Amino acid sequence: MSVLLFSYSICQSQEYSLKFLASGSDINPDIDRIVIPLGNPGKPVNVASDFTVEFWMKAKSGDNNANGCNPNEWYFGNVIIDRDVFGDGDYGDYGIVLCNRRIVVGVQRSNLAHGGVVGNTIVDDAQWHHIAVTRQASSGGVWLYVDGILDASSNSSASSGNISYRNGRTTIYPDDPTLVFGAEKHDYPGSLYYKGMLDEFRISNNIRYTSNFTPPNQPLITDANTMALYHFNEGSGTILTDVSGASGGPSHGTIQYGGNPLGPVWSYDSPFHPVLEVTNTADSGPGSLRQVIADAPTGSTIVFSPSLQNPDIDLASPIVINKSLTIKDLNTQSIRVKTGSTGPVFRIENTALLVVLSSFEIRSGNGLNARCIDNQGNLRLENMLIEDMSPGTGSCILNTGHLDILGGVIID
Structure with missing residues (x-):
């Protein structure tokens, strides 16, 4: 047996988003969501007059099935943002939902007067979309921008x-003084919940956009009008950090996990570094x-x-790669891809202009x-950590093409 060591340093900047799984219900309440307190004392996130709410979202067709919503009854949609209240005695409320594959915004004042908009653009197409909602207090005007x-x-x-x-x-409703992401905050029977990703959420106390604009191509920044800003880059834990620096803050959120499967889940996918994710350790499907390689x-x-909870991906047959791809484990060698067969784990065909395998383990049969x-x-x-478990004398890597090795360990 020979062990080859290669020294190489990879500097990785990790972007995250949160994926909500629509696990909440009146039977299983207060899960799969982010909860942000609004008051006692009042938080800057509790905007009153002119404001802009903006965020990035990504959802798949068929995952959110609300139909026929209108601004007066926005709460019948798949709820993305919920800042409503039950009963009288409040100034007003608002919500942002996904309905009939489009964004719907509802605004209500004093439990009597309604306003808002129904969007026209389909946004549940498995692509990242920048959503911005501006509201003018003097006129009651609401403007919805998509991308x-x-x-x-x-x-x-x-x-x-x-x-x-x-x-x-x-x-008497403990969820009233909260802003909630990803769920209907009161878990009212029959409510629909958002299934999809959120990232880069900002609330401002002004109207940021008055005409068409180019969405930012990097994380949002804070300024004097930023009342709350969440980058969603924690990657773990139960706190969503407000980095706005707004006076009277911060307006941190609590991530409330729950359901089966457990949600929400952290994702490496982000609007600025879109990726394809392997979400289970099955051999196929x-x-x-x-399957992700085949579809990519x-x-x-x-x-x-x-x-991913189980680090082992057991293959019954080789995975063939016939196109240029990068496959990486951002947790660094926490994933092991192996096979019990006599064939290779990966077969890189000559049609692949460049295949990069980074920071995971490959183990032969x-x-x-x-x-x-x-x-x-x-x-x-x-x-990479590459380990040959074969009792034979052949090489762990059979190379008839071009091979570069940058760091890692090969046990042959």
């Missing part, structure tokens, strides 16, 4: 004025490494979801002359 393009607008003087949560308001467009980056990799293309190994 920087005005999608819908309305003016309703009946819903003008202050719509903040009334600090110190008496209520949706979310498996084999040329040039894609594939990562292993941080929510224990059959005679089993191998880890057959490479006929252009392969780069970065910080």
Whole structure:
């Protein structure tokens, strides 16, 4: 047995988002959501007059099935943002939902007057979309922008004025003085919940956008008008950190996990570094490494979801890669891809212009002359742990193409 050590340092900047699984219900309440307190004392996130709410979202077709919503009854949609209240005695409320594959915004003042908009653009297409909602207190106007393009607008003087949560308001509903992401905050029977990703959420106390604009291509920044800003880059834990620095803050949120499967889950996918994720350790089928590779467009980056609990991916047959791809474990060698067969774990064909395997483990089968990799293309190994378990004398890597090794360990 020989052990080859390669020294190489990879500097990785990790972006995260949160994926909600729509696990909440009246039977299983207060789970799969983010909860942000609004008052006692009042928090800057509790905006009252002019404001802008913006965030990035990504949802798949068929995962959110609400239909036929209108601004007056926005709460019948798959709820993305919920700042409503039960009963009288408040200034007003608002909500942002997904309904009929489009964004719907509802605004209500004093439990009487309604305003808001119904969007026109389909946003549940498995792509990241920037959503911005601006509201003018004097006119009751609401403007919805999707990816920087005005999608819908309305003016309703009946819903003008202050719509903040009334600090110190008496209520028997403990969720009233909260802003909630990903769920209907009261878990009212029959409510629908958001299934999809959120990232880069900012609330401002002004109207940031008055015409079409180019959405930011990097994380949002704070300024004097920022009342709350969440980057969603914690990657673990129960606190969503407000980094706005707003006076009277911070307005931190609590991530409330629950359900089966457990949600929400952290994801490496983000609007600025879109990736494809391996979400389970099965040999085949949706979310498996084999299927993600088969479906990936040329040039894609594939990562292993941080929510994977079992580090072993056991293959019954080799995975064939015939296109340029990058496959990496951002947790660094926490994933082991192996096979019990005599064939290779990966077969890189000569049609692959560049395949990069980074920061995970490959282990061959224990059959005679089993191998880890057959490479006929252009392969780069970065910080990999490659282990030959075969009793034979063959090489762990059979290379008839071009091979670069940058760091890592090979046990042959």
